[in-house]
Amino acid sequence: MQPAAAQREHSVPDSTSHPKGLYLLFATEMWERFSYYGMRAVLVLFLTKAMLMDKAFASKFYGGYTSLIYLTPLIGGFIADRYWGNRRSILTGGALMALGQFTLFAAASNYGAEATHPLSHQLLYLGLGLMILGNGFFKPNISSMVGSLYSATDKRKDAAYTIFYMGINLGSFFGNTVTSLVGDTGRSEDFRWAFLACGIAMVLGTVFFQWGKTRYLHTPEGEQVGETPVNSGGIKGVFALLPVLLAVMIGILWLDSAKFATIAPLLGVAVVVIAFMIFSDKSLSGADIQGILVIFIVSFFVVFFWAAFEQAPASLTFFADEQMDRHLFGYELPASLFQNLNGFFVVAGAPVMALIWTALGRRGAEPPSPVKMAMGLALLALGYLVMCFGVHNVQPGVKVSMFFLVALYFFHSIGELCLSPIGLSLVNKLAPAKFSSLLMAVWFLANAAANYLAGYMSSLYPDPKSTKPAPVLLGYHIENLYDFFLVFVVSAAVAAVLLFAISGKLAKMMDARNHAPAAA
Template identity: 40%
Template sequence: MAQSPATSTGRGHPKGLYLLFTTEMWERMSYYGMRALLVLYMVGATKDGGFGWSQAKALQIFGLYTGLVYATPVIGGFLADRYLGQRLSVTLGGILMMLGQFVLAMPGNNEALFYGGLGLLVVGNGFFKPNISTMVGGLYAPGDSRRDGAFTIFYIGINVGAFLASAVCGTLGEKYGWPWGFGSAGVGMGLGVLVFLLLGNRLLGDVGKSPSKVVRQENKPAVPAAPLTRAEVDRIVVILVLALFVVFFWTAFEQAGGLMNLYTDAKVDRGLFGWQVPTTWFQAINPIFIIGLGPLFAEMWTNLGRRGRDPSIPAKMAMGLLLVSFGFVFMLGASKQSATEGKAAMLWVVAAYFFHTAGELCLSPVGLSMVTKLAPARFASALMGVWFIANAVANYLAGLIGGYAEKLGEFDLFLAITLATAVAGAVLLAVAPVLKRMMHGADEVKPVEPTTPTGDSTSNIQAA
């Protein structure tokens, strides 16, 4: 049976969009809540319920975990496409992640339970992450102009969930004990699954029920695959080259949950009017900036596109690398101050997150859109998998590199990250014209009317 969109609301979008918004919001609260606590829990003193591990070990495990989080969606998407369907995959993934959080919440510092909980989260995320966003697209017919606006609404849900993660899970974990933080993340995921199951049939219609392979076979007879054209080969090369540069960006950016999280906990003066700001609350800075700056960036790209001056995809990504590099300049200032005065001011970290967020808005929103524009249709899933693998490699490297802070010192490590991302950004900016030509017009932006939604906003779901 073909997948049919659900009924539209008075605001012009299917009601199912808001169900997916809510489900994703709770899942992101679960993920980012655990992410904010994880390294703090691993290095925490055993008397307080932590493991008391070294910073290097904690960051290596953190990097491996977040790397697998971005690798397993390739498998989860394949299984959903061929066998399970998106809706069953989202439900299964949500249940596994809920169980994983509850396993982490069990007291007793049991390493077997700890790794088992992380394993459940990794597998669950593999089923959940690639399929709920695909269902958003399934609500709309091909060419529907509302699709971009729908992904913007969906992306707001991601960041609301990320904000709630720090406010709820982070606060409970730091103030009342680690089990409370992990347990609240599990409750959030459970609420998401419950709402999804109760309202799915009513609001989603047939979307996500059947595996995509079955839907394609019913709607279109199989035809022999034609050889790749020269333009298609060039576009695939562009995807692979940009994936390499994306590794530099996310390796730097993902220090937020690891090294920068530990640095903030130990070496930042978090006192504010006689009150100590919880470390995990700093993980909410990025989603707050995203929610505030996102519409401004979307409007900026729209205005530039209207005048035919929208930067190319490679140029935007180069800007993202340069901005994340500039953000680490503020971490150099923080490191200098904490070395001489014992503690660094909070404003250093806030400023770093501001420029990191600006870089994210230049790079991440165009990633998914870029792959869908350039990838030949029959290789779209495989090349999207490559994009996720680039994120997986970057997250693993982020933990591995962050672990060297104990040997090198934070200043030298922050300096190395600053220089590496600056060089990568400069190189990408230099080769951007060549990459643009190799796209053979696939990224051309036509002048748009003021009311037309921006296309770049659709892809921000990729980094969340």
């Protein structure tokens, strides 16, 4: 017999209120994003100012790390679908990431004159390896659980993912603020306090999820969601496999940064393997396949968005640190703090965007998800166009007004709201139930490719102090900041036009999937 509360909720599945489980996931994700984005805000500065890496190497190292962060959800999603379920995966991932942050705290605390001692490097790789593995279990599972709280036809899903996305950016805002103020102080030894704060935040998020998971995470009918799959075997075997997976992640990161490109081929193999695993399933209907194809196509365009967007903690932070006037009321703001503008604009804009999509939906005028995402790419291009005006003909050493970077983050944040939460909702609505976590991991695979590309693009940042020849991209010489930012204007604008051109076809494929029976 269903609990009375669940019966009442089931009787009005499309009410304007959202289930309490959404706010539990909101809070859990907020603390996790505090941890991840807080650390990310100062990571490149830590690598260049404390570990004394040059900008090009630090950019590629950062790109390799963040790429693996988004690649491991393929493993975590598969294990959750087959063996662990969402809940166990989230708790394990949270514990691993907390341990990773505390390991980075140890790496940054191992000072002589500077953090270049071999032990610091070893702890750096270990800490990042724990973060990579933990995120693989955490990220795809908490995202897919949001949709599980609603019925298949519930029109509140886009609004729910936008609210959930506000939690991501609220965590980013607080995390970035704290770590910038306590870590980016101009003293290399203070970076450790940023990592310590992030570790504490991750512990809080994990404990909070453990406390509320049974109380609030259920379907409108009252059934618990995210539990261990029925007849699941190999749970203990997966725990035993964790040290092996950790060693593999650390090894890949080291090889890619110190020896030869390793991650890019892995990304290609991952695409082929995941596509084979899904499309070889004979139980999928034609409508299911069309929906899955939409996910793959849209994910391809997402690469162009995030490759440009993820310049924030890399090349845009170099720009803020070296060539932007950061003085405000007589105080020089930390360069890493400007990344916080994204979180601020998203938190402020998310409720407005949720209301806009809901209002348009009631009138039958809401644009299809691919059109929303094309709008996001166009806004991304507009942000970099503003930067091009700001740096045009500016000589090295001349400080640029912070207005241009603020405007860039504003346009990028609104573009993000048009693309990322909508994409998360799209994956949830189109994915067959048996592949829900795995296809959410496909979405993050696009992020993996984008972050790897972002690291490479950041390594092309024109350093006025460098004596090396100007960077070259496909025959295009990047002589100055104007040339550098123009690359992102063109790539994002072209992607926006192409996605808009095929959005009608994609919308029809989505409609066919949404009106077909779900696969078993």
